[in-house]
Amino acid sequence: MKGKVSWPLFWALIAVFVVVVCLFLIESFGDLLGGSGLFLIPFAIFFLLAVALLVFTLRERIAGRLKAFFLLTAASAAGVFVFILLHNAVYGLFIYFFGEGFWNGGDEPFFFIMALIVCPLGFLVGAIGSIVLRIRGAVSQ
Numbered sequence: 001m002k003g004k005v006s007w008p009l010f011w012a013l014i015a016v017f018v019v020v021v022c023l024f025l026i027e028s029f030g031d032l033l034g035g036s037g038l039f040l041i042p043f044a045i046f047f048l049l050a051v052a053l054l055v056f057t058l059r060e061r062i063a064g065r066l067k068a069f070f071l072l073t074a075a076s077a078a079g080v081f082v083f084i085l086l087h088n089a090v091y092g093l094f095i096y097f098f099g100e101g102f103w104n105g106g107d108e109p110f111f112f113i114m115a116l117i118v119c120p121l122g123f124l125v126g127a128i129g130s131i132v133l134r135i136r137g138a139v140s141q
Contacts, residue, residue, distance in 0.1 A: 006060055006070055009053040013077060014127060016046045043081070050077030066133050073126030076119045083115035 019042045022029045033039040054074035057067060090108045 004060070005056045006053060006062060009049055009056060010070065010073065010127075010130060013046065013049040013053055013073065016042055016049060017077070017123070017127075020046055047078055047081040050074045050081075054078060066130060069126045069129035069133065071126075072122055073130060076122030076126060079119040079122070080115050083111045083119060087111035087115060 023033065023039070023042065024030065033041075051074070053070060057070040057074060062070060087108060090111060094102055094108065
């Protein structure tokens, strides 16, 4: 059962990642879903596919570098959503407990940087590493 479910989940995650990137970078593509609740659907699918890839990578008999790259890809993809939630939670809690003037126009940067810089970089490293292993033939289907 080596990678029977993980590879299709991986490719689906890559496809949804491309859709999410297109939502932000291509204005006409973003306008199709912008301004409605449909805008959040690709993000929800991205998160759910990431969690599924994480679970199936841990359950299947995948070993070595491929397992590490799959786990990095899945954890980074799920981490974007988690760190966005943590960013908003910390920001809201600090304003609730210390008042709006506490931030002086600033924002809580740690979780924001994790969600928008570190996790996408981790996702790209994991995805590219998995693809390179696949191309080199180090991994069977």
